[in-house]
Amino acid sequence: MNLALTEEQHFVRESFASLFANEAPSARVREAEAEGGHDPGLWNLLTETGALGVGVPEDLGGGGGGLLELSLIAEEAGRRVAPVPFPETAAAARLLAECGVGDLLHDVLSGSRIVSLATGSGPVERQLLTDGAVADIVLSLQGDQVVAVHRPAVVRRVSNMGGLPMARWETPAEIEILAKGDRSRRRFAAALDEVRILRAAALNGLASEAIEIGAAYARQREAFGIPIGTYQAVAHPLADALVAKDGAQLLTWKACWATTERLPRASSLAAMAFVFSAESAYTATQHSLHIHGGYGFTVECDIQLYYRRAKAWVTTFADPDRELDVVAERTLGPAPGSRRTPARTLAEGA
Amino acid sequence: MDFSEPAHLKDIRAEAEAFVVQHVTADLLEEELRTGDGISRPLLRAMGARGWVAAMWPKEEGGAGLDPFETATMLGVIRAAGGPTIGPGTTMLSANALRAMGSQQLRERILPGVAAGETLICLGYTEPEGGSDVFACKTRSVRDGDEWIINGQKMFTTFAHRADYCFLLTRTDPESHGPRGLTMFLVPMDSPGIEIQAVRTMGYERTNIVFYSDVRVSDDLRLGEAGQGLHVIRAALEAEQNVAPSSRTSQLYEAALAWARSAADGNGAPMLDDPSVRRRLARLAIDAEVTELLGYRVGFLEQLGAKPGPHAALFGPESYVRWSKEVLDMVGPAGMVDWTDPETAQGGTFEYHFRCSVASTIYGGSSEVLRSLIAEQLLGLPRSRPKS
Numbered sequence: 001m002n003l004a005l006t007e008e009q010h011f012v013r014e015s016f017a018s019l020f021a022n023e024a025p026s027a028r029v030r031e032a033e034a035e036g037g038h039d040p041g042l043w044n045l046l047t048e049t050g051a052l053g054v055g056v057p058e059d060l061g062g063g064g065g066g067l068l069e070l071s072l073i074a075e076e077a078g079r080r081v082a083p084v085p086f087p088e089t090a091a092a093a094r095l096l097a098e099c100g101v102g103d104l105l106h107d108v109l110s111g112s113r114i115v116s117l118a119t120g121s122g123p124v125e126r127q128l129l130t131d132g133a134v135a136d137i138v139l140s141l142q143g144d145q146v147v148a149v150h151r152p153a154v155v156r157r158v159s160n161m162g163g164l165p166m167a168r169w170e171t172p173a174e175i176e177i178l179a180k181g182d183r184s185r186r187r188f189a190a191a192l193d194e195v196r197i198l199r200a201a202a203l204n205g206l207a208s209e210a211i212e213i214g215a216a217y218a219r220q221r222e223a224f225g226i227p228i229g230t231y232q233a234v235a236h237p238l239a240d241a242l243v244a245k246d247g248a249q250l251l252t253w254k255a256c257w258a259t260t261e262r263l264p265r266a267s268s269l270a271a272m273a274f275v276f277s278a279e280s281a282y283t284a285t286q287h288s289l290h291i292h293g294g295y296g297f298t299v300e301c302d303i304q305l306y307y308r309r310a311k312a313w314v315t316t317f318a319d320p321d322r323e324l325d326v327v328a329e330r331t332l333g334p335a336p337g338s339r340r341t342p343a344r345t346l347a348e349g350a
Numbered sequence: 351m352d353f354s355e356p357a358h359l360k361d362i363r364a365e366a367e368a369f370v371v372q373h374v375t376a377d378l379l380e381e382e383l384r385t386g387d388g389i390s391r392p393l394l395r396a397m398g399a400r401g402w403v404a405a406m407w408p409k410e411e412g413g414a415g416l417d418p419f420e421t422a423t424m425l426g427v428i429r430a431a432g433g434p435t436i437g438p439g440t441t442m443l444s445a446n447a448l449r450a451m452g453s454q455q456l457r458e459r460i461l462p463g464v465a466a467g468e469t470l471i472c473l474g475y476t477e478p479e480g481g482s483d484v485f486a487c488k489t490r491s492v493r494d495g496d497e498w499i500i501n502g503q504k505m506f507t508t509f510a511h512r513a514d515y516c517f518l519l520t521r522t523d524p525e526s527h528g529p530r531g532l533t534m535f536l537v538p539m540d541s542p543g544i545e546i547q548a549v550r551t552m553g554y555e556r557t558n559i560v561f562y563s564d565v566r567v568s569d570d571l572r573l574g575e576a577g578q579g580l581h582v583i584r585a586a587l588e589a590e591q592n593v594a595p596s597s598r599t600s601q602l603y604e605a606a607l608a609w610a611r612s613a614a615d616g617n618g619a620p621m622l623d624d625p626s627v628r629r630r631l632a633r634l635a636i637d638a639e640v641t642e643l644l645g646y647r648v649g650f651l652e653q654l655g656a657k658p659g660p661h662a663a664l665f666g667p668e669s670y671v672r673w674s675k676e677v678l679d680m681v682g683p684a685g686m687v688d689w690t691d692p693e694t695a696q697g698g699t700f701e702y703h704f705r706c707s708v709a710s711t712i713y714g715g716s717s718e719v720l721r722s723l724i725a726e727q728l729l730g731l732p733r734s735r736p737k738s
Contacts, residue, residue: 001419002352003650009351068351215729229731232722238731239724243661247640250647254353254639261354272636325625327632332610336623 003250005072012054012069016076019045024082026302032083033163033305038134039083047111052090056097061109067194068256071201075249078205081309085131085165087198088116092139095191099146099179104137113137115148119195119317124149125170130316132167133157141188144181150174162312163305190259193270197259199313200252200270200277206313207245207281210306214238214288221292234291241284248277268330275323278314285310353646362420366427369396374433383689386556388436389470389512397428398467403438404445412465418649430601436555437509441471444517447586448536451574460515460536471536474504474518474560475583482716483735484519484587485529485580489562491520498535498572500543500565506713510558511546513539517586518562522577532579536571537562553706588657590714598703598710599669603638605699606631606677613684613695630680637669659728660720667710668717674700674707 005013023042032039046052055070056062063069070090077086089108092115096105107113116131118124118140129138132155137148152173158166179187215238218229228234255269285307289296296303314320329335373396382390397403400414405421407413416424429435445464449457463469480486489502500520510516516537523531537544543565549557574582610631613621621627644662651658678685681700689698711717725731 001354001356001646001650003647005351211729215731218729218731227732229725229729230734232718232725232734235725235729235731235734236718236721238729239664239721242724242728243644243665246647246661247644247665250643251636251640253351254643257351257353268635269639272639275633276636276640321629324629324632327635328628331635332607332622332628332631335625335628 003253009069009072012065013072013076015049016051016073017079019049020076020080020082024077024080026081026305029081029083029163029305036133036157037083037160037163037165038085042082043084043114043134044111046084046086047109050109051086052093053109055090055094056105056109060097060102060105062093062097066256066260067197068253068260070194071198071252071256074198074201075205075208078202078313079209081206081209081305083163085114085116085134087195087202088119088131089114089135090198091191091194092117094194095139095146095187096178098187098190099184101148101178104148104178115139117191117195118149119192125168125172128158128166128168128316131165132169133165138169139178139188139191141185142175144185145177146179146184146188148176148178150176160312161308162316163308164312164316166316189267193259193267195317196270196274197252197255199317200248200255200273203277203281203310203313204245204249204252206306206310207241207248207277207284210281210285210288210303210310211238211241211245213303213306214241214284214291217288217292228291237283237287238291241280241287244276244280245284248273248280251276268327271323271326271330274314274318275320275327278320278323281310282314353643356419359419359423362416362424363427366424369400370427370431370433372396374428374431379432382432382434383554386551386554387509387512388434388440388555389509390434390437391512393428393433394437394467394470396467397438398465401465403467404442404461404465407449407465412462418652419646422645422649429598437470437512438467440473440508441469443586443589444471444473444536446589447517447534447582448573450585451582453570456536456570456573463514469515470509470513471515471517472507472510472513472539473586474507474510474516474537476505476507478503478505478559480505482719484583485532487519487521487532489518489520490524491522491533491535491567493522493569493576494566496569498533498567498569500535500537500562500567502562504560504562506549506557507546507560508555508557510539510560511548511556515539516560517573519579519583522579526577529580531577532583533576534573534579534582535567536573537565537567538571541565541567551709553709554702555706555709587715590663598707599634599641599666599673600638602670602673602677602699602703603631603634605696605703606634606680609681609685609696609700613681627680630676634673634676637673641666641669660715660723663715664717664720664724667707670703670710671707674703678704 050063051073053062054065058064074086093108108115113136114134115137116135118127118138120127124140136151140147140149150173152169152171155167155169160166218234221228252273255273258266258269289303289307295301373393378390404413405416408415475484491498491500518535518537520533522533543563545561547559610622610627644665648658648662678700684695685700687694688701722734726733
């Protein structure tokens with residue numbers, strides 16, 4: 001039992017905390033949102049620092065770190081609601097490494113191509129792709145094949161409440177088979193679990209900052225002659241949000257550790273972390289926005305950036321209530337009448 | 351980061367499991383359910399013999415030299431088996447304060463008995479009109495030569511009728527308010543002038559109201575300086591806020607899971623296949639996991655000598671209350687049948703938890719007090735209670 005970060009992990013966290021603090025102030029977040037939800041300058045910086053390769057083995061050109069290091073980066077990105085597509089691209093890089101697709105991985109790590117994941121069910125052309133407006137390739141599971149779907153000539157950007165670079169790739173595009181067989185299916189399921197964990201981490205960072213924004217406002221804003229943070233109806237839900245955020249962070253870290261150690265419980269913990277972080281982040285942002293009064297509702301106020309993303313980062317992956325079925329499947333065994341296990345619920349090693 | 355259970359915990363768990371088989375007998379469990387005292391003297395002595403009452407104290411002081419994880423594991427096993435641990439748990443709050451702040455003479459007189467499981471100390475903080483406001487203390491202590499004369503009354507003094515001493519909060523300076531002018535005593539419970547009345551609770555627990563009428567206490571049973579009781583009680587209060595002994599969210603999950611695996615609906619379909627049961631169990635499993643992790647963090651930070659904060663003491667009991675209700679809804683009428691009836695599900699555990707859980711968000715610092723501490727200490731928000 002050791003809940004402390006190593007010196008190296010502290011360094012990763014501090015470096016990316018200052019990178020996002022400097023390069024993703026809320027003004028940049030708003031600009032990026034107006035321009036389609038992506039900040040190419042920040043993305044270039046991020047690839048230059050090697051962020052995507054942090055979780056890729058060194059012999060494949062990566063940093064040789066693990067999921068925990070990636071989750072620290074995701075958390076810091078989340079803290080600034082940084083307009084870059086991180087969880088899916090980081091998981092995709094690790095999936096490429098697992099599948100041994102060296103040339104494509106090289107392009108990803110050098111920043112020349114953006115590779116993301118199609119996390120929904122069904123064919124890619126029927127999915128609303130989270131990073132579809134910016135990705136050059138999305139990895140998808142088709143039957144028992146992991147395939148790389150190349151961006152078609154025309155993509156339809158989808159304007160959305162989360163300020164995300166979402167798009168549809170309606171026209172059939174070039175498809176390249178990367179890996180086949182049951183192992184491929186399991187690898188893709190594992191990549192989806194990494195998305196669960198990295199989204200949870202991003203949501204934890206988002207929640208931390210939402211709580212801090214709320215607390216800062218409650219310290220200085222006065223009503224009836226005293227700071228509103230004096231009122232327990234304002235203060236106590238912030239305290240609950242802080243406790244939930246700390247719990248979510250521990251759960252996310254435990255999921256990282258269990259995944260790295262290849263423990264049987266890892267896939268349960270990944271889904272648990274996603275559900276709990278989703279709930280905690282929503283509650284934190286909702287209360288924090290609420291205590292701003294009418295100001296929280298205005299576009300000038302930063303908290304609304306957090307409120308919308310706390311939901312969008314969840315909804316674009318999964319309904320938390322249906323994710324409880326995934327947790328149940330993995331902790332209690334298969335549900336009755338489930339003839340086949342879809343990739344989205346497949347437990348690693350199942 | 352490493353979330354694996356330290357290897358050495360296996361030993362203490364095995365030892366505690368063997369201990370439970372030998373000492374937490376069916377008779378003992380039934381006695382506890384009937385009396386609600388939270389005390390079993392034979393169990394206490396057996397724990398004391400192994401140094402498990404003051405488990406974290408060094409062996410030469412009668413403890414077992416266990417670390418916080420070993421201690422939590424050992425107590426968890428005894429508690430999960432239904433062994434009453436309120437007595438030793440409560441006793442240690444004041445024993446630790448005494449060990450840190452008491453005179454050498456008093457430490458030598460009291461602490462060996464505590465560690466041996468012979469001496470029980472109850473807590474006399476709350477008064478009928480006090481509640482969460484611990485320092486709204488009206489019980490008076492007046493110096494009379496080498497003695498003090500105590501008058502007043504204390505509410506919710508659990509196991510007062512079985513205790514040897516009470517760790518008693520009194521007001522010495524009649525002009526003082528709030529946390530100033532207080533003095534702490536260790537009052538022998540067989541002193542003339544003490545009258546104890548039972549207060550029954552809906553959670554099978556007995557607690558007490560205790561009246562102190564001209565009770566004479568020797569000055570050598572005073573803890574800390576007269577009028578400076580705050581320093582003594584503060585450590586004991588913080589220790590209470592840093593633990594989550596009353597959260598049984600994980601126990602509830604285990605019981606609900608055992609029920610779902612064994613029960614069927616009217617048509618014989620396994621409850622484990624019911625979609626509503628599955629989602630509830632999944633969500634409960636998450637809260638149980640988070641409760642445990644926040645608890646582990648307390649142990650981890652304590653080992654580093656850092657202050658863990660009241661996170662676990664807030665989240666654990668709150669989740670316990672919420673799930674004791676949800677699980678009862680899920681199990682249905684069979685969950686309401688109590689332990690005395692043969693039709694009971696899982697030994698009556700669901701109705702027991704539903705009855706007990708609500709107290710866990712009250713004692714040891716109500717959830718409101720804990721939220722205020724977090725808001726003030728960790729979020730820098732202004733104090734909400736009037737300054738006294």
